[in-house]
Amino acid sequence: MRSLKDLKERVWKCNLALYEQGLVKETFGNVSGLDRESGIFAIKPSGIQYKELQPEDIVLVDLDNNVIEGILNPSSDTKTHIVLYKAFPKINGVAHTHSTFATAWAQAKLPIPCLGTTHADFIQGDIPCTNDLTKVQINSDYEIETGNKIIERLNSVSYSDVKMILVAGHAPFTWGLDPEEALKNTIILEEIAKLAYLTIKINPLVNSLSDDLLNKHYLRKHGDKAYYGQRKKIKFGEDNV
Amino acid sequence: MRSLKDLKERVWKCNLALYEQGLVKETFGNVSGLDRESGIFAIKPSGIQYKELQPEDIVLVDLDNNVIEGILNPSSDTKTHIVLYKAFPKINGVAHTHSTFATAWAQAKLPIPCLGTTHADFIQGDIPCTNDLTKVQINSDYEIETGNKIIERLNSVSYSDVKMILVAGHAPFTWGLDPEEALKNTIILEEIAKLAYLTIKINPLVNSLSDDLLNKHYLRKHGDKAYYGQRKKIKFGEDNV
Amino acid sequence: MRSLKDLKERVWKCNLALYEQGLVKETFGNVSGLDRESGIFAIKPSGIQYKELQPEDIVLVDLDNNVIEGILNPSSDTKTHIVLYKAFPKINGVAHTHSTFATAWAQAKLPIPCLGTTHADFIQGDIPCTNDLTKVQINSDYEIETGNKIIERLNSVSYSDVKMILVAGHAPFTWGLDPEEALKNTIILEEIAKLAYLTIKINPLVNSLSDDLLNKHYLRKHGDKAYYGQRKKIKFGEDNV
Amino acid sequence: MRSLKDLKERVWKCNLALYEQGLVKETFGNVSGLDRESGIFAIKPSGIQYKELQPEDIVLVDLDNNVIEGILNPSSDTKTHIVLYKAFPKINGVAHTHSTFATAWAQAKLPIPCLGTTHADFIQGDIPCTNDLTKVQINSDYEIETGNKIIERLNSVSYSDVKMILVAGHAPFTWGLDPEEALKNTIILEEIAKLAYLTIKINPLVNSLSDDLLNKHYLRKHGDKAYYGQRKKIKFGEDNV
Numbered sequence: 029m030r031s032l033k034d035l036k037e038r039v040w041k042c043n044l045a046l047y048e049q050g051l052v053k054e055t056f057g058n059v060s061g062l063d064r065e066s067g068i069f070a071i072k073p074s075g076i077q078y079k080e081l082q083p084e085d086i087v088l089v090d091l092d093n094n095v096i097e098g099i100l101n102p103s104s105d106t107k108t109h110i111v112l113y114k115a116f117p118k119i120n121g122v123a124h125t126h127s128t129f130a131t132a133w134a135q136a137k138l139p140i141p142c143l144g145t146t147h148a149d150f151i152q153g154d155i156p157c158t159n160d161l162t163k164v165q166i167n168s169d170y171e172i173e174t175g176n177k178i179i180e181r182l183n184s185v186s187y188s189d190v191k192m193i194l195v196a197g198h199a200p201f202t203w204g205l206d207p208e209e210a211l212k213n214t215i216i217l218e219e220i221a222k223l224a225y226l227t228i229k230i231n232p233l234v235n236s237l238s239d240d241l242l243n244k245h246y247l248r249k250h251g252d253k254a255y256y257g258q259r260k261k262i263k264f265g266e267d268n269v
Numbered sequence: 270m271r272s273l274k275d276l277k278e279r280v281w282k283c284n285l286a287l288y289e290q291g292l293v294k295e296t297f298g299n300v301s302g303l304d305r306e307s308g309i310f311a312i313k314p315s316g317i318q319y320k321e322l323q324p325e326d327i328v329l330v331d332l333d334n335n336v337i338e339g340i341l342n343p344s345s346d347t348k349t350h351i352v353l354y355k356a357f358p359k360i361n362g363v364a365h366t367h368s369t370f371a372t373a374w375a376q377a378k379l380p381i382p383c384l385g386t387t388h389a390d391f392i393q394g395d396i397p398c399t400n401d402l403t404k405v406q407i408n409s410d411y412e413i414e415t416g417n418k419i420i421e422r423l424n425s426v427s428y429s430d431v432k433m434i435l436v437a438g439h440a441p442f443t444w445g446l447d448p449e450e451a452l453k454n455t456i457i458l459e460e461i462a463k464l465a466y467l468t469i470k471i472n473p474l475v476n477s478l479s480d481d482l483l484n485k486h487y488l489r490k491h492g493d494k495a496y497y498g499q500r501k502k503i504k505f506g507e508d509n510v
Numbered sequence: 511m512r513s514l515k516d517l518k519e520r521v522w523k524c525n526l527a528l529y530e531q532g533l534v535k536e537t538f539g540n541v542s543g544l545d546r547e548s549g550i551f552a553i554k555p556s557g558i559q560y561k562e563l564q565p566e567d568i569v570l571v572d573l574d575n576n577v578i579e580g581i582l583n584p585s586s587d588t589k590t591h592i593v594l595y596k597a598f599p600k601i602n603g604v605a606h607t608h609s610t611f612a613t614a615w616a617q618a619k620l621p622i623p624c625l626g627t628t629h630a631d632f633i634q635g636d637i638p639c640t641n642d643l644t645k646v647q648i649n650s651d652y653e654i655e656t657g658n659k660i661i662e663r664l665n666s667v668s669y670s671d672v673k674m675i676l677v678a679g680h681a682p683f684t685w686g687l688d689p690e691e692a693l694k695n696t697i698i699l700e701e702i703a704k705l706a707y708l709t710i711k712i713n714p715l716v717n718s719l720s721d722d723l724l725n726k727h728y729l730r731k732h733g734d735k736a737y738y739g740q741r742k743k744i745k746f747g748e749d750n751v
Numbered sequence: 752m753r754s755l756k757d758l759k760e761r762v763w764k765c766n767l768a769l770y771e772q773g774l775v776k777e778t779f780g781n782v783s784g785l786d787r788e789s790g791i792f793a794i795k796p797s798g799i800q801y802k803e804l805q806p807e808d809i810v811l812v813d814l815d816n817n818v819i820e821g822i823l824n825p826s827s828d829t830k831t832h833i834v835l836y837k838a839f840p841k842i843n844g845v846a847h848t849h850s851t852f853a854t855a856w857a858q859a860k861l862p863i864p865c866l867g868t869t870h871a872d873f874i875q876g877d878i879p880c881t882n883d884l885t886k887v888q889i890n891s892d893y894e895i896e897t898g899n900k901i902i903e904r905l906n907s908v909s910y911s912d913v914k915m916i917l918v919a920g921h922a923p924f925t926w927g928l929d930p931e932e933a934l935k936n937t938i939i940l941e942e943i944a945k946l947a948y949l950t951i952k953i954n955p956l957v958n959s960l961s962d963d964l965l966n967k968h969y970l971r972k973h974g975d976k977a978y979y980g981q982r983k984k985i986k987f988g989e990d991n992v
Contacts, residue, residue, distance in 0.1 A: 075497055237679050705854055
């Protein structure tokens with residue numbers, strides 16, 4: 029078991045990676061990482077510039093939204109992270125950015141169709157987009173309702189199969205088994221979103237990938253018969269810094 | 270109170286930041302910062318390459334457009350800055366670039382619709398675009414008329430609520446409480462402009478953000494009930510280098 | 511004759527170049543290089559991050575798909591490389607990426623028309639795109655069938671004349687006399703794909719390049735009467751790091 | 752008067768700048784600089800990678816296309832440069848790239864309309880595009896005919912007023928009083944081309960800039976009444992490294 033200090037360090041690195049990869053600007057976005065055993069997660073503080081962010085600035089919060097450690101206010105999206113941690117018991121990482129292409133699809137209020145194997149490698153179908161929040165939802169606890177909207181949109185789809193979503197008019201959220209996987213899914217999502225954009229601009233009439241190809245590529249990397257990577261030799265997820 | 274030497278240093282850094290962020294090329298663009306008490310502002314010299322710019326090159330000018338200090342000619346947009354400083358008594362920073370996406374919207378002569386919360390976080394509605402200058406205005410004092418066009422376009426909207434504008438056929442101007450905030454608004458504006466471009470390309474029929482969501486996001490960051498960032502702990506604006 | 515150790519080193523450098531040039535993200539893509547004499551080729555391991563890749567991680571495989579040297583699993587596309595090496599006896603390098611614009615054309619399932627001399631310098635006509643794999647092909651040996659699809663699409667066109675192809679719904683493959691040339695063709699392909707995209711967006715009705723101009727540019731660089739470069743003085747291909 | 756060794760050094764730096772600014776890839780493109788007095792110009796060698804280019808690799812050629820100094824073949828576009836040097840007696844620099852957006856407009860075979868003041872600052876009207884070369888022209892001395900096509904397209908427009916042009920189906924050429932100005936015009940042209948592309952995508956119906964605004968911006972920087980920059984204090988062109 030890793031200590032909370034290590035967790036803060038890892039979450040700090042993941043947040044920096046968002047910035048270094050060009051997925052966030054200014055103070056937008058946040059990655060968090062949860063230690064399930066203690067029920068405490070580490071998250072970026074609100075409104076702090078990435079280039080000034082230090083490990084000690086990372087805030088520790090519990091799943092009842094109490095700040096456990098840290099002198100700064102946690103991210104204003106904290107309650108959305110909490111909703112997801114409670115609803116998805118197997119995840120320990122959540123990432124949120126306003127990365128350019130994923131956010132454009134979210135603002136367009138459209139799911140990202142699966143147009144290629146780059147997408148199929150990660151999601152076995154469209155990347156979903158929520159409906160709009162209602163006026164009531166916006167004016168109640170907005171961040172909690174954003175989280176609820178995500179859960180509602182997934183519906184019967186497992187959060188273990190689809191780890192990326194667009195919040196309509198807002199931006200993407202991703203999650204994973206740890207903050208590193210949430211980060212990786214954010215990177216991949218932006219790439220998929222960019223490819224999908226260009227593809228529909230070149231050929232607006234192109235069909236989504238056939239189910240056969242979709243399944244082939246998804247199951248190369250997921251499930252019992254997966255053969256991509258070093259699954260027999262190296263534990264998945266550790267490859268990410 | 271900071272000295273004018275400090276002001277020149279800060280304005281120099283803000284100008285360099287425009288270049289480092291890819292918002293300007295060659296000698297385009299300029300940031301200025303005003304010391305209200307003395308009525309003297311610091312501005313980039315005209316036609317000097319950013320990569321050669323030194324703090325001592327920054328020119329000091331008063332609000333009657335007299336050069337107070339500096340051997341170089343001030344930016345050719347200086348009089349536009351002056352018009353804004355006189356019309357907006359609470360601002361102490363102005364920035365002007367030909368950043369790619371904001372300039373494309375200005376050349377398209379269209380306001381940027383509010384299509385997402387990234388935009389709503391900063392402006393509670395469209396980012397306005399001026400009308401064209403008339404032939405008379407172009408041939409009189411062009412830089413002064415450009416400033417007047419900006420004020421005319423804002424009309425009854427407060428310059429404290431809308432700190433970004435597109436000058437039709439030309440490019441964006443932003444302002445703020447200090448040069449650092451003007452710089453930040455330029456960075457944000459470019460991001461918003463890019464997202465809006467991609468969004469309308471994906472879904473030309475998408476509606477602007479609902480008023481409820483617009484207000485929710487704007488008021489998270491502005492006004493009495495703001496809860497974004499470290500407002501209780503760290504003074505807004507100091508986060509920017 | 512270069513040793514296999516040298517070959518691993520060269521292939522490692524080519525793979526790093528893919529990453530440094532922004533043509534791949536995360537663990538996508540791979541370059542391989544073949545030593546025809548021994549029938550052994552070097553290829554990137556599966557699912558390893560580029561920024562962690564070391565020369566000793568490069569796997570040696572023979573043309574019957576036996577791992578000859580290396581503790582890691584070779585790329586999951588290895589069998590596709592083998593199909594191409596067997597079908598194209600003069601090539602000793604293969605590269606595969608999901609580079610943005612080339613992949614968008616592949617996802618659009620369209621060949622890249624020859625719209626300019628940048629393209630004509632390298633390919634004397636369209637850059638072809640395969641048909642979709644059939645359900646049977648997907649569910650048999652998928653990577654082998656991908657290779658077969660490439661060969662089928664080239665048809666009567668010589669693999670020495672057309673060294674780039676798009677696999678429909680998937681991504682580009684390129685090849686060359688050595689891994690360095692395969693790498694170079696990947697870089698060029700992405701550039702051509704980007705230019706073609708922008709061109710059809712500016713002018714959807716533009717015609718492909720005339721045969722005269724197509725031939726002029728292609729034959730400046732290829733064949734007996736080539737006069738581009740230092741062909742008389744420096745061996746082609748050594749210019750690439 | 753600067754020596755030819757200095758000229759080679761300056762031309763080398765300008766060529767490197769093309770690469771560092773992302774305006775060329777691999778071995779594409781070239782900048783040359785002429786010493787009018789001796790009738791000798793320095794130009795990049797053909798097919799050499801920019802990252803390997805050294806000052807001593809720069810080739811000296813005279814206006815009759817004889818290599819005066821250098822062991823490498825000069826650029827394959829050398830004769831086009833010669834045609835321009837002979838036809839435009841006041842220029843001493845020529846630059847040619849396949850920069851992304853300018854080349855897209857050239858492949859689209861359309862002039863770049865003047866849609867904003869960024870453009871008007873440099874060219875008082877459209878950036879012209881040549882017609883296609885005829886079959887006869889392509890099959891005669893192609894590089895010479897390319898140069899002739901440029902001259903033909905300018906027609907009655909002065910080469911001192913319009914220093915940028917697109918060669919249809921090919922790419923841009925620029926020139927200037929020295930290689931540094933040719934380089935600067937290449938940078939500016941790419942920027943203008945990019946802005947124009949985005950502008951017509953946002954608003955396909957937007958009109959070109961009015962003559963009044965066009966003239967105002969152009970004459971701010973050119974002619975007797977120019978007031979942009981440090982014209983009274985610093986010689987124009989020396990600002991470029």
